Amino acid sequence: MLTERPAVILVTGIMASGKSTVAQLLSERFEKSVHLRGDIFRRMIVNNRKEVQPNAGKDEMDQLRLRYRLAAQCADAYYQAGFTVVVQDVVIGPMLNDFISSIQSRPFYVVVLCPDSSVVAKREAARLKKGYGAWTVEGLDNVLRNETPRIGMWVDSSELTPDETVIEILTRLQDEALLR
Incomplete structure (x- = not known):
């Protein structure tokens, strides 16, 4: 268990890339920690929730920005209370820069x-929770690889178990994931 000073760590990637499992395992490595699931803010909307789909319009993007803003504010509040916060959400494409600028706490790491x-497609097929509908794995992966700024540490976890992925993250965190 790590006992260093508080930090904020964003774990992002496409749906079924292992974010939930890895973020939970990573948060368990810290003495005082929070696993903040950004999607909770989307699910809190009871009426008139807008799902982000390919070619999303203004209303969908406004709700996505609200979700990110709420997650950032919540992360900062937990950080100020002395927690290491592992934020887990799909934050890809150009909006990664917006999310990063919303986090005030430092140190801040991006994973x-x-x-x-093909690994993501197999994981999606094997899980009960289904994330893909209007989006395809290939379509969302294209946004990740071709539209997301190369910020932080990128981890190809195709051949890694969740525990191995956490070890890889912790090994490379300081050198590759820290935003300055």
Whole structure:
């Protein structure tokens, strides 16, 4: 268990890339920690929730920005209370820069899980929770690889178990994931 000073760590990637499992295992490595699931803010909307789909419009993007803003504010509040916060959400494409600018706390680390799309497709097929509908694995993976700024540490976890992925993250965190 790590006992260093508090930090904020964003774990992002496409759906079924292993974010939830890895973020939970990573947060368990810290003495005082929070696993903040950004999607909770989307699911809290009871009426008129807008799902982000390919070619999303203004309303969908506004709700996505609200979700990111709420996650950032919540992460900062937990950080100020002395927690290491592992934020887990799909934050890809140009909006990664927006999310990063919303986090005020430092140190702040960005970890992007980027397993091969064929591995993601197998994981998606094997899980009960289904994330893909209007989006395809290949379509979302294309946004990740071709539209997301190369910020932080990118981890190809295709051949790694969740525990091995956490070890890889912790080994490379200081050198590759820290935003300055």
